[in-house]
Amino acid sequence: MTVLLVGGGTGGHIKPLLAVAHELKKQGKHTRTVLVAEKGTKFDALAKSSTDIDVQERVRAGKFRRYHNERWYKKLLDIKTFGQNVTDFFRTIAGFFDALGVIRRTQPDVAFIKGGFVGVPMGLACAIRCVPYITHDSDTHPGLANRIIGRWARIHAVGMPEEFYAYPKAKMKFVGVPLGKEYHRVNEHDMLVYRERLDLPKSGQVISITGGSLGAQRLNIGMELVVGILVKEHPGLHILHQTGASAKQLYSSLDPELRKRIRTVDFVNDLACFTGAADLVVARAGATTISELAVQHKPVILVPNAELTGGHQLKNAKHLKRQGAVEILDETTLRHPTEAVEMIDSLLRNPRRRKELSQAIGKLSSDNAAASIATMIVSLLQEREA
Structure with missing residues (x-):
């Protein structure tokens, strides 16, 4: 059996594919x-x-850029974005022919399409060449790529409750978000092991900050002010901050002694260790990140990116907030860090509240999504052969 595992754009697409x-x-x-x-x-x-x-195969793909709540006249005046979208439209057409080449070379029996812009040329090619495929949406708001190719999908696997999606009920199955085997519930012993691996002191407190696999510039800038205040007020506090590649000078203005307790990294290969070592996590509200933290039972403050298409991070965060599973920080409040400092400081000083958040988010976790999807793929092949 040959299976195409399709996705790209962020680590939130690639890591679930590796788990499957x-x-x-x-x-x-x-x-x-x-x-x-x-x-x-x-x-x-x-x-x-x-x-x-x-x-491994590579195809060209184009991104259709649009921003949540952007007014129509701004869209008309945004010549740069319009030009990029036109260019990427032709990249998608070229990618369709790349995708046909992939199918010709690999002769797949079935495909699993995680999402991202590469899913469009690959999904269209699969539909034309009669390769059955399953799509997967992690966020509460389905991605544009999956909405385009969804009509030909055999199954729509979803990571959030089915009420968020407009797919046909008969073709939709809730599975959660597929995660790697390195993700599991983190107990006190695990936390100490992770800290030793990262050369962190076993005593004191640790905050992990992550903007996702590519980092998040606005989150980085806002948290620089917040962290500067927190490390002054909490002498035993250590910070792990995954920044992405565009934040080389972050925290450079801080006192060198305070800077010793702040570690910044561009990219994290072992994110399970990075967040597992923490008493508290501050993160974007992407569905894969949320699912990883839920399985680990980590108390988390979500800072959703309000500009992303469809407002899917806002919807993700609000869904969890209604379950009492997270705290939410509005990104705009980071410009004046008082609210963020007070929220984080309160949680650092209140282990009971952190435990409540840990238990609540843990109840929403699903650690068998990858196995469920693999079973679907095998069943789809068996149906095709019957």
Whole structure:
């Protein structure tokens, strides 16, 4: 059996594909896995680190840029974005022919499309070549790529409750978000092991800050002010901050002694360790990040990116807030850090509240999504062969 695993754009697409690949190998040793990502992906190293991927393919793909709540007249005046969208439209057409080439070379039996712009040319090519495929949406708001190719999908696997999606009920299945085997509930012993691995003191408190696999510039800038105040007020506090590549000078204005307790990294290969070592996590509200933290039972403050298309991070965060599972910070309040400092300071001083958040988010976790999707893929192949 040959399975195409399609996705790209962020680590939130690639990591779930690797988790599904691992489960496919467990369920069938003769399964051949082909990872299809966009040309120029920043996650080659992540994909190459997996022993569960047999073949890697790349196709061109274009991104349709649009921003949540942007007024219509701003869209008309945004010549730069319009030009980029026109260019990427032709990249998508070119990608469609790349995708046909992938199908010709690999002869797949079934495809699993995680989302991202690479899903459009690959999904259209699969539909034309009669390769059955399953789509997966992690966020409460389905991505544009999956909405475009969804009409030909055999199954719509979803990561949030089904009420958020407009897919046909008969084709929709809730599975959660597929995660790697490194994610599990973190107990006190695990936390100490992670801290030792990161060369952090076992005593004191740790905050992990992550803006997702590519970082988040506005979150970085806002948290620089907040962290500067917190490390002064909490002498035993250590900060782990995954910044992305565009924040080389972050915290450079701080006193060198305070700076010793702040560690910044561009990219984290072992994010499970990075967040597992923390007493508290501050993160964007992407569905994969949320799912990872939920499985770990980590108390978290979400800072949703309000500009992303469809406001999906806002919807994700509000859904969890209604369950009492997270605290939310409005990104705009970081310009004047008083609210953020007070919220974080309160949680650092209140272990009971952190435990409440930990238990609440843990109840929403799903650690068998990858296995469920692998089973769906095998069943789809069996239906095709019957």
